[in-house]
Amino acid sequence: MDFYTTLTLCLFSFSAGFIDAIIGGGGLIQTPAILFTLPQYPVPTLIGTTKIPSLSGSLMGAFQYSQRVKIVGKFIAPMMVIAFGSSWLGSLVLTRVPNGFMKPLALIILIAVFIYTLTRKNFGNVTDQYVSDRQKRLRMWLMGGIVGFYDGFFGPGTGSFLVLGFIALIGFDFLKASAHAKLVNASTNLASVLFFVSEGKLLYAFAIPMAIANLTGAFIGARLAILKGNQFIRVFFLFIIAATILRFSWDLITQ
Structure with missing residues (x-):
């Protein structure tokens, strides 16, 4: 039974890594899969366990993109540090309070994101927005704090939110936004992994x-x-955002 359970989770994790590397949203697959497959374990333990595969996938995606996309290192490095700290804080709060209210809030935001992206045909296809270095710094640091906390506290959709932020606030195209999102996502996942390791809330037999x-x-x-x-x-x-909206809507209806 453990072998087939692990194999099933690995198949979901492979799909999550594939999707997450392209545009984010792998948590839409991986998190529900482990919650459904291993209901006998506490939710924080299961979410902590998913952070190890998420970290490995983020690091691989970041490495692949960095070989072909120019990274704005002087801004992204501090953003990663801020996101790391915020993610740690989010994971800490997760072990203290329920996060059920996040799904309706995320659903509303995702619907707005889907409509906005669908109606703007050139959104993310070209780098067409000039943002001063000072504004880039402030916007990226603020985004790192907010999205980092969200990832540690809830998680699903983090990569998509990062990609959206890099396009809408910084002016990147989709490819450049995905490359930078992977770096930030790697730092938030690392923070969560270290936190849950310190709390002893990981199932290594499934995580590895x-x-x-x-x-x-x-x-x-x-x-x-x-x-x-x-x-x-x-x-x-657009496909992943639509799938996430449907998934969150279904969860809210059935609950």
């Missing part, structure tokens, strides 16, 4: 094989995104 599967999916997904370019990523982004 899932990490290998997620990493493999991320490798393929990132290579495909780089090969196909912005238009492919935009379509994938």
